[in-house]
Amino acid sequence: MKKRLVMIGNGMAGVRTVEEILKRDAQSFDITIIGDENHPNYNRIMLSNVLQGKTTVDEININDWDWYKENNINLLTGEKAIQIDRKNKVVVTDQKKHIGYDELIIATGSSAFILPLPGSDLEGVIGFRTIEDTEKMMETAKKYKKAVVIGGGLLGLEAARGLIDRGMDVHVVHIMPTLMEQQLDKAAANLLRKDLEAQGMKFLMEKQTAEICGENRVESLKFTDGTSIACDLVVMAVGIRPNVAIAREAELEVNRAIVVNDHMVTSDESIYAVGECAEHKGIAYGLVAPLYEQGIALADHITGKESKGYQGSILSTQLKVAGCDLFSGGKIHEDDQTEAIIVHDQFAKKYKKILITDNKIVGIVLYGDASDGNRLFNMLKKQADISEYTSTSVLSSANAGGEEDLVTAMSAEDTVCGCNGVTKGTIVQSILEQGLTTFEEVKGCTKAGGSCGKCKPMVESILAHTLGDKFDASAQKLGMCSCTELTRDEVVAQIMEKGLKTPKEVRNVLGFAHEEGCSKCRPALNYYMRMLRPEEYEDDKASRFVNEKMEGNIQKDGTFSVIPRMYGGTTTAEDLIRIGEVAKKYNVPLVKVTGASRIGLYGVKKEDVPKMWEDLGMRSGYAYSKSLRNVKSCVGSRFCRFGTQDSLGLGIKLEQALEMVDTPHKMKMGVTGCPRNCAEVLTKDYGIVCVENGYQIYFGGNGGTEVRECDLLTTVKTEEEVITIAKAYMQLYREHANYGERTAPWVERVGAEWVKETLLKEENIAPLVECFEKAKGTYQEAWASVLQDDKKKEMYQVVRN
Amino acid sequence: MNTTKERVKVMKLADLPKQIGKEVMINGKSIALFHLTNGDVRAVLNSCPHKNGPLAEGIVSGEFVFCPLYDWKISLVTGEVQKPDNGRVETFETQIIDEYIYVMV
Numbered sequence: 001m002k003k004r005l006v007m008i009g010n011g012m013a014g015v016r017t018v019e020e021i022l023k024r025d026a027q028s029f030d031i032t033i034i035g036d037e038n039h040p041n042y043n044r045i046m047l048s049n050v051l052q053g054k055t056t057v058d059e060i061n062i063n064d065w066d067w068y069k070e071n072n073i074n075l076l077t078g079e080k081a082i083q084i085d086r087k088n089k090v091v092v093t094d095q096k097k098h099i100g101y102d103e104l105i106i107a108t109g110s111s112a113f114i115l116p117l118p119g120s121d122l123e124g125v126i127g128f129r130t131i132e133d134t135e136k137m138m139e140t141a142k143k144y145k146k147a148v149v150i151g152g153g154l155l156g157l158e159a160a161r162g163l164i165d166r167g168m169d170v171h172v173v174h175i176m177p178t179l180m181e182q183q184l185d186k187a188a189a190n191l192l193r194k195d196l197e198a199q200g201m202k203f204l205m206e207k208q209t210a211e212i213c214g215e216n217r218v219e220s221l222k223f224t225d226g227t228s229i230a231c232d233l234v235v236m237a238v239g240i241r242p243n244v245a246i247a248r249e250a251e252l253e254v255n256r257a258i259v260v261n262d263h264m265v266t267s268d269e270s271i272y273a274v275g276e277c278a279e280h281k282g283i284a285y286g287l288v289a290p291l292y293e294q295g296i297a298l299a300d301h302i303t304g305k306e307s308k309g310y311q312g313s314i315l316s317t318q319l320k321v322a323g324c325d326l327f328s329g330g331k332i333h334e335d336d337q338t339e340a341i342i343v344h345d346q347f348a349k350k351y352k353k354i355l356i357t358d359n360k361i362v363g364i365v366l367y368g369d370a371s372d373g374n375r376l377f378n379m380l381k382k383q384a385d386i387s388e389y390t391s392t393s394v395l396s397s398a399n400a401g402g403e404e405d406l407v408t409a410m411s412a413e414d415t416v417c418g419c420n421g422v423t424k425g426t427i428v429q430s431i432l433e434q435g436l437t438t439f440e441e442v443k444g445c446t447k448a449g450g451s452c453g454k455c456k457p458m459v460e461s462i463l464a465h466t467l468g469d470k471f472d473a474s475a476q477k478l479g480m481c482s483c484t485e486l487t488r489d490e491v492v493a494q495i496m497e498k499g500l501k502t503p504k505e506v507r508n509v510l511g512f513a514h515e516e517g518c519s520k521c522r523p524a525l526n527y528y529m530r531m532l533r534p535e536e537y538e539d540d541k542a543s544r545f546v547n548e549k550m551e552g553n554i555q556k557d558g559t560f561s562v563i564p565r566m567y568g569g570t571t572t573a574e575d576l577i578r579i580g581e582v583a584k585k586y587n588v589p590l591v592k593v594t595g596a597s598r599i600g601l602y603g604v605k606k607e608d609v610p611k612m613w614e615d616l617g618m619r620s621g622y623a624y625s626k627s628l629r630n631v632k633s634c635v636g637s638r639f640c641r642f643g644t645q646d647s648l649g650l651g652i653k654l655e656q657a658l659e660m661v662d663t664p665h666k667m668k669m670g671v672t673g674c675p676r677n678c679a680e681v682l683t684k685d686y687g688i689v690c691v692e693n694g695y696q697i698y699f700g701g702n703g704g705t706e707v708r709e710c711d712l713l714t715t716v717k718t719e720e721e722v723i724t725i726a727k728a729y730m731q732l733y734r735e736h737a738n739y740g741e742r743t744a745p746w747v748e749r750v751g752a753e754w755v756k757e758t759l760l761k762e763e764n765i766a767p768l769v770e771c772f773e774k775a776k777g778t779y780q781e782a783w784a785s786v787l788q789d790d791k792k793k794e795m796y797q798v799v800r801n
Numbered sequence: 802m803n804t805t806k807e808r809v810k811v812m813k814l815a816d817l818p819k820q821i822g823k824e825v826m827i828n829g830k831s832i833a834l835f836h837l838t839n840g841d842v843r844a845v846l847n848s849c850p851h852k853n854g855p856l857a858e859g860i861v862s863g864e865f866v867f868c869p870l871y872d873w874k875i876s877l878v879t880g881e882v883q884k885p886d887n888g889r890v891e892t893f894e895t896q897i898i899d900e901y902i903y904v905m906v
Contacts, residue, residue, distance in 0.1 A: 066889060436885075444885030516820075516838065519860045519867035519874075542820035546858040546869040549821075554869055558855040606824070791818070799812050799825040799834075 010035025013275025014107025020299030051162030110240035119212030141166035144232035156237030257284035262309030327373030331363030419451035481520035524739035547624035564618035569597030636673035643673035645690035700747035728768035822857035833857035843877035850888035
């Protein structure tokens with residue numbers, strides 16, 4: 001007989017509690033959750049990030065709708081619980097439902113406190129607590145200009161930053177003389193204010209609002225000192241009030257919040273409270289870490305697990321306002337029990353204060369460089385004896401190594417993610433047990449980094465440290481994909497040594513974890529096979545990424561692009577007309593000249609792709625391939641008065657000579673007619689600068705996420721030499737680079753000197769060129785090939801009933 | 802909440818190449834159909850739970866398909882998105898009768 005567990009509230013603390021309960025006992029409870037917001041459980045802390053434009057409402061869900069279904073939770077949203085009938089153990093909702101319970105959790109959280117001033121009910125006066133509030137603020141920012149945030153605490157400053165990011169003119173009103181007086185002392189608060197003012201935030205300190213004025217919508221604020229300020233939006237960030245009305249009416253013991261014991265039990269033994277609505281030892285917490293600890297204590301109790309219960313928390317805060325790094329924990333103000341170590345560097349705008357009582361750290365305030373926060377906080381929590389340390393060594397990490405050494409120094413019990421209570425030990429264990437290699441994977445498995453996200457660098461350090469250790473200990477390298485520990489070079493060597501003929505054989509013989517590989521090794525092995533045996537190996541369409549399989553770039557909505565070849569970026573009137581006619585015939589949504597100097601047709605439906613190519617009768621531009629994309633050329637000596645050579649002609653010859661052949665990654669080339677470099681060749685995989693008596697050859701450049709300037713190879717006298725060396729270079733790249741590696745990182749890895757030495761040795765050129773030509777001979781133009789093959793054409797068809 | 806399912810004749814098994822997904826429209830739904838190397842025929846909604854990527858275009862490995870947009874790995878048997886991502890895509894039962902593929906929608 002399952003116990004009926006009902007929870008009033010669908011927020012972070014409550015749902016975390018339910019997760020912990022399910023972890024311990026997924027069978028004994030029939031769970032119903034009643035939430036008055038129309039959303040599944042979302043990360044309320046991230047609302048600041050949504051407002052600041054760093055993420056979206058969709059991306060902050062912690063538990064999506066499916067999670068409730070998968071865990072058989074009966075979820076009611078947009079519905080409010082209005083009464084608890086303790087005698088009959090029934091919860092009544094505003095939609096007249098009566099829900100019976102055996103155990104009841106109240107997790108109603110808080111609401112933003114709206115100052116009860118005249119005018120506080122005007123339009124444009126809101127709190128900052130929910131998705132609805134956030135969306136209202138974003139909407140208002142589009143239409144109005146001036147905003148006032150009342151409250152210079154953590155939340156108010158985050159709101160102000162977000163509104164500035166949205167283009168509003170923002171004043172922050174605070175009743176105290178310094179900001180964030182709950183977390184910062186005067187010195188740190190002043191540094192913070194200066195930095196925020198530099199960001200455009202304006203402050204009205206020691207002002208108390210008397211009235212909010214306006215007709216239907218707010219127009220101005222009046223302060224008690226008689227001054228006033230015009231505004232279109234007022235955000236109240238003066239605190240939160242626990243939602244306890246329902247508990248009070250049910251005659252549970254309520255102070256500021258619902259009183260609970262160490263096991264989160266209220267004055268009624270079948271009713272619990274957790275989160276911001278609960279009061280433990282006189283404190284109602286408003287930060288997430290203690291609330292998650294409460295959830296764990298409650299889950300233990302409800303599932304009958306032995307535990308000490310919740311003991312209360314020492315709080316630490318990290319502020320997420322851009323550019324302002326601060327950390328505070330424990331005591332922040334000196335008293336006659338404490339001695340302080342203070343470093344205040346006014347020039348660098350950094351401040352560090354540590355309060356000590358009886359040789360133990362009891363308080364920390366850091367501003368400007370908060371990277372030491374967690375280390376010091378761990379020492380505070382552990383009540384570490386610092387009598388052996390000198391002042392400077394307490395203040396600074398052991399080495400200047402920063403995160404790396406911090407991670408080494410941490411013990412397994414040290415907390416890495418304060419918001420979710422995840423220790424270093426848990427993270428390391430997950431990395432090792434589940435073979436995790438990325439931050440996202442660690443977050444998925446342990447929740448570290450899932451709330452405010454500030455611990456991400458530390459989690460990444462632990463990853464590097466953990467995987468790095470493994471490297472040292474057993475001399476293992478990172479494999480070419482998750483199917484194998486072998487590197488690319490080892491795999492290729494084995495293919496040649498053992499004469500393996502197909503990727504399937506490779507996976508079998510070399511013991512890949514998955515018989516049919518994965519999205520990384522399938523295209524990679526297909527590439528290596530064809531590169532090693534171009535005349536014998538049959539290309540496997542099913543192993544090509546969608547772009548290459550369909551000979552067109554897939555767009556975000558599943559449509560494709562159609563981009564014909566345009567050698568040297570030159571076209572003819574006839575071709576332009578034909579492209580135009582095809583664009584019209586198929587109602588192409590977007591016609592655009594691409595960065596690679598050709599015309600692209602975008603938004604093409606899959607079924608139309610082959611028909612359009614047939615109508616065009618043109619060669620594919622290979623705008624989607626891991627092969628030569630194009631050779632960008634300037635006009636050159638054909639028309640330009642500065643052109644030293646026929647750059648355009650050379651560019652076209654190169655494009656024709658090198659196109660279609662698979663390479664480890666896309667290649668972009670360029671030929672420019674003089675050092676003015678209009679064709680921007682010095683960030684290309686292969687770039688030519690024409691000069692009076694010849695051609696300068698450059699290689700290994702990249703203009704993408706990490707810009708790399710080319711290295712100079714040599715200067716030659718003739719076009720033939722340019723083209724010959726291009727072929728040799730392309731073949732060298734084909735044979736040596738990892739699939740997915742552009743020439744820039746490849747050159748960095750193997751050394752530009754090695755590439756130069758190899759290509760400048762006369763005797764290396766002919767064999768490389770021969771291999772290249774052999775490979776080139778096996779390639780047929782993409783669309784000529786598809787259009788004559790019914791099986792290939794069928795890939796574009798959609799079967800309809 | 803169960804509506805009665807319809808069995809729809811879709812295409813010849815021989816016309817569905819192995820390891821390359823096929824988009825089929827059934828009663829207005831876009832469904833991705835796969836013929837796995839082990840002989841099974843699997844069908845899922847042609848829309849990745851992440852950002853609606855067309856799963857029919859993805860690389861197929863064993864009983865899994867990798868979404869072509871953001872590389873989410875999805876089981877074609879259960880529809881479950883594999884860790885570290887989360888989610889599930891709707892699956893459809895298929896039958897082979899007289900060399901034709903039928904899908905239950």
